[in-house]
Amino acid sequence: PNTRLRVLLDMDGVLADFEGGFLKKYRERYPNEPYISLEERRGFWVSTQYGELRADLCDKAISIWESKNFFMELEPLPGSVEAVKEMAKMKNTDVFICTSPIKHYAHCPYEKYAWVERHLGPDFLEKVILTRDKTIVSGDILVDDKPDILGPGQLAIIERNVNSALYQKILRQNVWSSVHKSNRDWIMQQDSDQKHESVEPNPSWEHVLFTACHNKHLPVSTTQRRLLSWADNWRDILEGKC
Ligand SMILES: Cc1cn([C@H]2C=C[C@@H](COP(=O)(O)O)O2)c(=O)[nH]c1=O
DSSP states (O other), X not given: OOOOEEEEEOSBTTTBOHHHHHHHHHXXXXXXXXXXXXXXXXXXXHHHHHHHHOHHHHHHHXXXXXXXXXXXXXXXXXXXXXXXXXXXXXXXXXXXXXXXOOSOTTTHHHHHHHHHHHHHOXXXXXXXXXXXXXXXXXXXXXXXXXXXXXXHHHXXXXXXXXXXXXXXXXXXXXXXXXXXXXXXXXXXXXXXXXXXXXXXXXXXXXXXXXXOTTTTTSOOOSSSOEEOOTTSOHHHHHTTOO
């Protein structure tokens, strides 16, 4: 039996301070526009919350992370680099960075690799996985701040085909499993009918929710484990002690 533990670590919001880096550069670029403080952030999508504040702010938000050097200059979150380096040295443990690039590919993929080399060292370049669908990556644990980790196909289906109240509910309740079995089957049926890119309804990994400004107010889940920060006891999480 394979006794090795495979840990998948998200980058934005887990290793790199996306939210803090975004707000800093947004306020520099749009000093007279309204902004959302980190304390006011709700929901994973920054673009959605800015768009709700004022329609044109959605594209303004997107323009920030599509800019050159945005991903390159993100600061590591406190304790993240130290934790990853220690984790990678643990026996019987393999660590991969599993991150989604944005669709605007001019800068992001390159800068994500450069960020890893700069903060974690060149050996870590072997461990980078870029994917728009994390459900098809196999591992034991995925540490990620995004509450709902569905394949892009499922999310697109939900967003398009079920009323927005249910969609918002799913996002708020932050787990696909919160969707009633019959709804899940129906959504998957829609998905296969529309020949969406392959989605994996039952990912191999356990999703450990990494606390971020946008998800700290979500109702406490009785099933999903949380990692509050890298100062929290991530070793116990890996050992399955809690
Ligand atoms: C918050 C936010 C993020 N993104 C992009 C930018 C980086 C990736 C990170 O995806 P992740 O690997 O954390 O699931 O999503 C967006 O495209 N829109 C948003 O509103």
